Amino acid sequence: MKHQDIQNRLSEYIDGELAGPVLSAVEAHLSTCSECVGIVSQFRNIRAGIKERADVELSGSFSANALRSIRLQIDESGNWTPAEFIARRTVLALSIVVLLLVGLTSFNFQEEEISVERYLRGEASDSAESQILFNGDEISKDDVLMAAVSKQ
Amino acid sequence: MKQSPDDFQLVRAFQSGDEKAFEELIKRYQRQVANIIYLTLGNRHAVEDLTQEVFIRAFRSLLRFEFDASFYSWLYRITVNLCIDEIRRRRIKRTFSLEFFSEERMSEGEKPSKKIPTPADALLESEKKDIVASALQKLRPPHRSVLILREYEDLTYEEIAQTLRISVQAVKSRIFRAREEMRTLLKEYFQERT
Numbered sequence A: 001m002k003h004q005d006i007q008n009r010l011s012e013y014i015d016g017e018l019a020g021p022v023l024s025a026v027e028a029h030l031s032t033c034s035e036c037v038g039i040v041s042q043f044r045n046i047r048a049g050i051k052e053r054a055d056v057e058l059s060g061s062f063s064a065n066a067l068r069s070i071r072l073q074i075d076e077s078g079n080w081t082p083a084e085f086i087a088r089r090t091v092l093a094l095s096i097v098v099l100l101l102v103g104l105t106s107f108n109f110q111e112e113e114i115s116v117e118r119y120l121r122g123e124a125s126d127s128a129e130s131q132i133l134f135n136g137d138e139i140s141k142d143d144v145l146m147a148a149v150s151k152q
Numbered sequence B: 001m002k003q004s005p006d007d008f009q010l011v012r013a014f015q016s017g018d019e020k021a022f023e024e025l026i027k028r029y030q031r032q033v034a035n036i037i038y039l040t041l042g043n044r045h046a047v048e049d050l051t052q053e054v055f056i057r058a059f060r061s062l063l064r065f066e067f068d069a070s071f072y073s074w075l076y077r078i079t080v081n082l083c084i085d086e087i088r089r090r091r092i093k094r095t096f097s098l099e100f101f102s103e104e105r106m107s108e109g110e111k112p113s114k115k116i117p118t119p120a121d122a123l124l125e126s127e128k129k130d131i132v133a134s135a136l137q138k139l140r141p142p143h144r145s146v147l148i149l150r151e152y153e154d155l156t157y158e159e160i161a162q163t164l165r166i167s168v169q170a171v172k173s174r175i176f177r178a179r180e181e182m183r184t185l186l187k188e189y190f191q192e193r194t
């Protein structure tokens, strides 16, 4: 690898992101090229400068104060706390279950209506209901019982 | 790796309704969040308020946290986004005040200094570490954020990619360019040292 190629990998080198033959090539080059050694040193100085500058310390009461502010904001904005969120999520889940049950029930009713329509149009059917409707005979108790049992 | 095994446990506790778990998460990360904000914005003004704002945003969305990334990379994404919002807000405010109130400001003797100290100036008036900090402020915000997460927080390229939702290749190239820019900005400083 040429000097320029090595120089372009020095940033990855100081971050420990190089491995294998590229790492070996960079290390070998650094033992002979003072310019690249200088760049590595400048990169390290930049890192040290940034780390040293990061000297903000918050007060010991910051977390408690922050939580108090959050609580205050939530009270004002009407947002939910985790406990409220969980409660509402449970209610929502139950509502969905109820809606699904209602939906399924009405689907069954619809099926029934379709069968009745078919009987009224006089379409052939071998169900117990059609036998009652179309046999022309008087309906016996057994016929009604049979229709009720064979439904579904 | 900075991922403490307890972060996820605290998040789960919070999701089950334990607000104290959130306070523990604040304690654990308040310093890092404050310093990322400070390094990104370049001054101490409002660092504490903005740190609090990060945790307010985190509180509001932590119930939807899906454990597909470390808690801190999720939190640092909120921090970086808030800093970008703040940079934009300050830029608008500055443009507005310069255009409309420049004369009044001058008469009040508080005309903002447009001159950012050069490395050589800064060397005279402040500590050496300030030189690096002021050079950092000249980087474009996307390059600045990546460099701060790398140099201050020691995140790996993979973690930075996850935090900022960009590719590892993009992280690599942004860090490289940020460092090259810093080297150019700090040329005089480095020459004086050698």
Ligand SMILES: [Zn+2]
Pocket (backbone or CB within 6 Å): A003, A004, A006, A007, A029, A033, A034, A035, A036, A037
């Ligand atoms: Zn070289």
